[in-house]
Amino acid sequence: MNPWSGYALQDFIPFTADIYFRLLERMGEAFWPLQVLTMALGALAVVLALKDRGRLACLLIAPVWAFVGFAFFVQRYAELNWAGGYLGYVFYGQAILLLVTAAAGLGFDKASRRRPSTVLGAVIALAGLIGLPFMVTLTAGSWFQAEVFGIHPDPTAVVTLGLAMIILRGWVLGLIATIPAIWLLISALTLSVLEAPGAILVFTILAVGLFGLVWKSVERLSAG
Amino acid sequence: MNNGFTRRQCLKLLGGGLAASVMPSIRLLAANNDERLRKTFSGDQTLPVIGLGTWRTFNVGTDPQLLDDRADIVRAFFERGGGMIDSSPMYGSAPDVMGHALQQHGTPDSLFSAEKVWSPAGGSAEEQVTDLKSRWQVDRFDLVQVHNLTDWREHLAVLREMKAEGRVGHIGITTSHGRRHEAFEEIMASEDIDFVQLTYNITHREVEDRLLPLAEEKGIAVIANRPYDGGSLIRDLKDRDALLPDWAGAECGCSTWAEFLLKFIVSHPAVTCAIPATTQVAHLRENMRAGLKPMPSASTREKMVRYIESL
């Protein structure tokens, strides 16, 4: 018999909401004031993307993925969930994909500001950079719980999704968007099992992101 | 003859005195032992009817704040005469957190340590038990169960040998959420086991039909898991400010929903104990009060079901 048959989604979330929020808080406490630097890095990446310096933007955010993979997943989340270690490797994988994309200069697009996908990408990236940290007000937690780009996985994934939509196209866009989208799905499901109000927000951002990806493909097809 | 103390004796005395002064001992609180219901299992042994679960709630990793919070729960549990604590290799760091709590507050005689073997955790049953013992920092588990029947034939064979050699106290199997009851029943009927763990609460009573009568017939002790249906049952009643029936106090000594729901479970003649999990000392106190007599009679139990169905 397959040992996993008969398990439900909640069996894969082996902690309570307070434990998860403390994990977010411990990341905030452990690395403060690194948040200032990572947010500045994120903002710089968005500016570079809008100025058609996509390769540089990719290079900037690649180490951030490796850092979150190690500090959040391997060092901390893995203590609570055996899947944490594997997720760490997936985040390292995304860092490598970003580096290879930047180095090869593959699949980059002009960030025409009049294109709806560029606007949507910028909105998503800014939502990840500035909006997500305020999600902490929904749970009335301490400010160290605020989820920040480059420290916590959700904003890191959201900003990357937005940036990818601005600077990439075709299959490379799909490739770079896959891991952020999968993580956001896992995160939204986790939050919904924990009955955390942030679940709706993460599901919404993911849905808008996926809509944006489809839009960009259609946009390019009709342009081409 | 030398009547003085040797250096070794002095050190021992000093060490003992120091240990006594710094080791936080567990003080048994008020309730008279006669008021606490204990149920008999394996012939002549007894257990308090309210135990403690650790799924989700005790998986706090190395977070110092939460480690201390959970140690407080364990202390409050023992102060109220608590016995069974149930964990599993599936519960992440929960076994380590138990180890931390037992180191902080000592291991009282009342502890009845219940662990599990679970195939996806990797390693043989024997390796898992050895690893879990070092995580709890105990010499032996009172009970080791096959979690959710994974590879139950192989695991039960090993556990049976370990029991024969005195390396585990008792052995058993678990299921939950009403899963695989047919296979469960077959194992109960054909294998020599001491405990079964299954889901039983006032809204999930399927086990009353076959599994509980079979356990009674075969003298198998029963642990009721998910007594609050994972929390939703009691949270829903509390959030709705649902009122207890006016007969609850007189007929079964219930003044809270926790008592009402838990007393319903442990008053079933086949059930040995229920293992609610919690992260809050206030909730633990409520839960532990459910282990105090009086318990509902058979006719009151029927009224309890009808009352919950009417809400």
Ligand SMILES: NC(=O)c1ccc[n+]([C@@H]2O[C@H](COP(=O)([O-])OP(=O)(O)OC[C@H]3O[C@@H](n4cnc5c(N)ncnc54)[C@H](OP(=O)(O)O)[C@@H]3O)[C@@H](O)[C@H]2O)c1
């Ligand atoms: N297959 C298996 O072997 C298996 C499967 C399931 C469960 N189990 C065992 O059974 C144990 C119990 O099941 P469970 O943890 O799933 O569910 P449960 O005990 O029915 O419910 C736990 C939830 O109830 C809440 N709660 C506890 N006391 C409360 C009170 N007095 N008032 C309000 N809320 C209260 C807790 O929240 P707070 O933290 O806010 O108190 C917690 O979220 C598990 O921990 C585990 O050890 C074994």
